[in-house]
Amino acid sequence: MADTTVSDTASATPDKDISGPILKNLLEKGQDTKTTFRVDATACIPDEFDKIQEIVKNWCDEKKLALVITTGGTGFGVRDLTPEAITPLLEKLSPGLTYAMISSSLKKTPFAALSRPVSGIRGKSIILTLPGSPKGAKENLEAVLSILPHAIELVSGGTGEKVHRNMREKSSDHESTKTVAHDSHQCLHHKNTYSSENHGSETLLSNSLSVPVTKRHRKSPYPAIAINDALKIVNDHLQNLETIEVPVNEKLIGYVLAQDVTAKENVPGYRASIVDGYAVVASDGPGVYPVTAISLATSSASTTSLQSGQITRITTGGCVPPGATAVVMVEDTTLVRTSADGENEELVEIHVQSREGSKIREVGSDIAIGETVGRRGELVSAMEGEIGILASSGIKSVHVFRHPVIGVLSTGNEVADHNEAIELKYGEIRDTNRPTLLSIIQSVGFEAKDFGISRDSPQELESKLRSALPEVDVLITTGGVSMGEMDLLKTILERSLGAKIHFGRVWLKPGLPTTFATIKLNEEQAREKLIFALPGNPVSAIVTFYVFVLPALRKMSGYTNWELPTVKVQLSNTIKLDPRPEFHRVIIHFDHETGNFKANSTGIQQSSRLLSLRGCNALLKLPAREDLLSELSKGTFVEAIVIGQLLDSSMIKNGV
Template sequence: MSTESPITVGILTISDTASNDPSQDQSGPTLRNILSTPPVSWVVAEAAIVPDNPELIKGTVVEWCDKKNLDIVMTTGGTGFASRDVTPEAITSIIERPTPGITHVLLSTSLSVTPFAALSRPVAGIRSKTLILTLPGSPKACKENVGAVLGMLPHAVELLRGGTGKKLHDKMQGKEPEGRAHRQHDHHHHDHHHPHREHSERHESGHLSQLLDEPVTRRLRKSPYPMIPVSEAIRIVALHTQRLEQISRPVDESLIGSVLAEDVLASEPVPGYRASIVDGYAVIATDGPGTYPVVSVSLAAPSTDQPALVAGQIARIATGGPVPSGATAVVMVEDTTLELASEDGQKEEMVRTIVTVAKGENVREVGSDCAVGELVAHKGTVVSAVGGEVGVLASVGIKEVSMVIVCIRIKVMGQWDIMYKFLLFTRFHNLTVTIFLRPRQLQVPAFRKPKVGILSTGMELVDHTATSALAYGQIRDTNRPTLLAAVRAAGFEAKDLGIAPDSADELEKALRDAMSDVDVVVTTGGVSMGEMDLLKPILEQRLGATIHFGRILMKPGKPTTFATVPSTGSSSENLFFALPGNPVSATVTFYLFVLPALRKMAGFKNWELPVLKVQLLHNIRLDLRPEYHRAILSIAPRSSSPSPYTASTFVARSTGHQQSSRMLSMLGANALLRLPPRDGSAPRRELLAGTVVDAVLIGQIEI
């Protein structure tokens, strides 16, 4: 492993309480936030919660050290005097080389805060090439301990990876290169004119963005935000995306796309009465063929005064009609003849049956389709647009169904896309209700739907519906209508927040107004390095936001920014996605980051979009960055001639020129191809036709 590659960390929370209820874990998220966000920006590759069980502790840490090859493993919890505090013993048994110096730093740091730290039993050591640290269970103590050792850990990792630590040794001995020492000398004497001062101020405040009141001559020339991989950006978004609270909703067609979160048991039998399968005559099977009087009629309708059949009688019956008491079978109308009608010709009086039927033939017994207490839907079942799941829930007397709704204020208009599902949880009550009761509207507790606001930024933007000719320097706003359509097509309600100019005060007002009404704010533009790119500084300096990342190693969408702001509403915090201004960049990053977050808020178990293996139909050039290439997926055509494709293969055709401003590259696209970066050591300029790549599905595949 290169000594320059990111440091990988595993965070293990050890707590009986948190293992039963992960929401009780506070120290784990505290560590993750410290280690994975600027200025540290390490990769938290593994995170888990285990109870205070020595074997589970050892098993997890050994796997992370020996199989995952993490650089650092930090545990939190279980280091005290309580009988269940077994972390030190578990870790001591698996470390190969103790590090008493680090242990001393951890303990002395805590002792400097409180004498009760003497009751803590920290342990630190090395297993293979992994450094293991045991930290207290308190979030505050965790932060103090990590802060004490954070500066030395990169050097420790370098040495464990096989490095020499020469750079640090030279620095400690005053052997910096002359030019560098000279530059530092200049900083010392001239910092009132040098950008280093602003850099220090940003770090002291915890902010990385450009100060809003600084002149353009002192603006940042390089982004201070570390470039992180897409996978890490997805993980960070997921970490800060929480499911919303429950509300009540009626059980109706709005449940389409929901996923059951509990097993559903029938509270009523189906059918709730003995029902005929065919049109014909209810008979007593032992009577056999013969001519019998028709003594009653049973239609598929409510009835309470139907007489019982006795031997030698039959009753006319319709499909679905209640089988009279005493009857044991039904003869189909096709197997009968009319022997005698009433004088007015309106009624059947005598009918001959010409076949023998067995007992129970053509009769649906009570509960034969579904008995009371029978499992009718498993946890995780998707409520499809076909209607079967909704029909079953309605038929078996489920009174309440607890669920997670994916969309917001669902309006049943147009077709539903089956790939955008909702999560459905169930709760049932044993009610005795016959099918003859009047229809009732069933209410269900559902997780509240996230509200999404879409805002475009830029003084050059004109609403796309404006009829006047564009002035020089103006462009039509395509991002807002594009994202509004994408959000609504995914089953969510999107609120149009309009266009905000590149003014700090007006942009701040637009964002504050949005925060009071929505859970998620999506903006486009204003996130790069231009003098009017104000989103990041406004988020940090005006709104008190935490920017979790500000650059991603990808094309398109490098300046994509994700932040959270404490909420005054029902949710704990608002999510902010500040997307690039180029139309394609905004659309691609919406599908990669925003839509999965909305699905997770709505309760999806599998909230990420589907990924398929596909074959390229033609060569595609590679970029220096990992690229999300717009493409059209289809099923490989059948052909009698030899072909590298089979009838079941998904194939991908590029939408053409991939310039991030060229919205035509999204036309017809139903997938984003994950293309690797160009190989710098042995340049690979393109992927050849037939190469198999991953494709993120963003639309339907036409068959």
């Protein structure tokens, strides 16, 4: 935070400033609520409009301090300009804070009515203007001091849950809290770091392994952030992987071009016939002509020039002889005479007048040398002809973005490998998350590594993570991210491995405990490893994979349109809304009668019910329930994320 004294006298002789040091001492030592702050900057300036605005704008906009306090210049004096200087800078007013400050002073003296404080928000900074008198400044600050941390977190984008938790925690809990200050971003600290960019992500929020279960969090310390905020955080940590050279063959399928590609050869490389027929001199016109040669689609084509009054029999793709200016289709001719043995054509009648260049593919007419045949960001598919285009124009290999290597790890004492030929013990479940995610990853063309199952043991989990991370670009885990005693993943990531958890909960259904973290294993590591710690419930894991992980993998691989495609669909069922935004599993198909995509719910949407994914090819993006909107009725149009093959009504009727 920053504290500035606005006073002509104090600015001339700063050692006479009393209010500033009093406020600084109060902020750093706190009240009986143990609310303490770190003061990052102080200043003494004269009562000048421009100077007041200049320093406040610098602290808010450049240094991005979370709290800026001025003292002085709020009275009725001729030189009291602070409210007039500050008010134009405020993007939002905070009348509640202003009222709290004035009312506290009015309890002490009626002269407090002559004070003109203002307060509000600029960017992600809170600005308070306090009186110049030491007593009045102290009283005003004390009136709002205990609620400032909550206000700061809300302004910085948080939910406020963290502040309530910190105020409840005992001092022993605070001793294990780490605070990090950045040279490029100074901000107020209330035990934890309040940052307009990081929302306290430098603070270790996870339980310490040494803390007994009785002292652990009863509610998650991680604020449940909005879906779009979570997606933005992930996106901010994505970058294209390095480029590699891949030959132009079936191995190229699924890669994205890393640079524009230009043709090295003309297509065609010779004058080629488009049809089966006869090469002619167009100006000769209709008539009977001798057949002088045959031009087949072969590498040993004749180079003998065709003269006026002659024709050459030619096949599709055959080389048009020099001198020929058109090709006439065989259907527009009549055989007049054959050789004595009947094996060869001697005379053929041409029935049509052809145009110059008719039915001829000129050199480079399809693709010319130097023409762009592939652009950076284009996906090489199996069905859209990219490989054929590249191969035909003489391209032997291309540079593409490397695919990420993805690891998948399941966690949980209750999880049994689905391949093990054993009967489940009471309390055990088959691991469905790992095989499902591995198969999806491989089906979209990425390399997946199976790291098995980790028991809920700190030592085993840490060992598994340390073994997996060096081998992958992205690690996906499932389970261990909720509030149970054995949900250890966040703790191990944060406290044992030094990973940075960017969010630990997302306000969506299913998938509330979804967690995203990054880690650098060493200084030489070129880029961060990404860790998506997904919930253990099977549907939650798969839905959050499609919402968060797959788009990230596509962007890392160079996709220009890396988000999954969406379509507007019409509901075939009435769907009740949840308090959280929901990704509802549906089967969508194109209805030829209405010309719309229609969506049928897959039934009960419980996050453990894998059957809700059976046949699912889309995820409805449902809004959160509101007082005036508790359901979406049949016929409503909703946006849906496409995750599978689109069907039409005929396929539905045939049971496909």
